[in-house]
Amino acid sequence: MSKRIGIPWEEAEKKMLEDPEVRAAYDELGPEYEVAEQLIRARLESGMSQKELAAKIGTRQSNISRMEGGQQNVSIGMLKKVAKGLGKKVHVTIG
Numbered sequence: 001m002s003k004r005i006g007i008p009w010e011e012a013e014k015k016m017l018e019d020p021e022v023r024a025a026y027d028e029l030g031p032e033y034e035v036a037e038q039l040i041r042a043r044l045e046s047g048m049s050q051k052e053l054a055a056k057i058g059t060r061q062s063n064i065s066r067m068e069g070g071q072q073n074v075s076i077g078m079l080k081k082v083a084k085g086l087g088k089k090v091h092v093t094i095g
Contacts, residue, residue, distance in 0.1 A: 033070050035067075036067065036069065039064075040068045042083070043064075046088075050064040053082070057082060
């Protein structure tokens with residue numbers, strides 16, 4: 001078994017966000033990444049794979065992957081479908 005060599009993500013993220021251009025891009029995409037992070041967390045808490053969730057809601061695994069990767073703008077309708085498949089509800093906050 002090989003050992004992983006590197007630094008913790010939190011440390012790398014902190015270092016990258018010191019760059020003003022990276023910080024601006026990160027802040028601009030914050031809501032998209034927050035949605036992606038919540039989708040991943042909810043799916044993992046439900047003990048489902050991307051493939052299992054996709055089958056449950058009638059879509060392809062690649063669509064779940066794109067949503068979780070922040071590579072796709074997710075509609076409220078799709079969020080509701082995913083949430084229902086995970087036994088959750090969608091809550092929206094603007095603040």
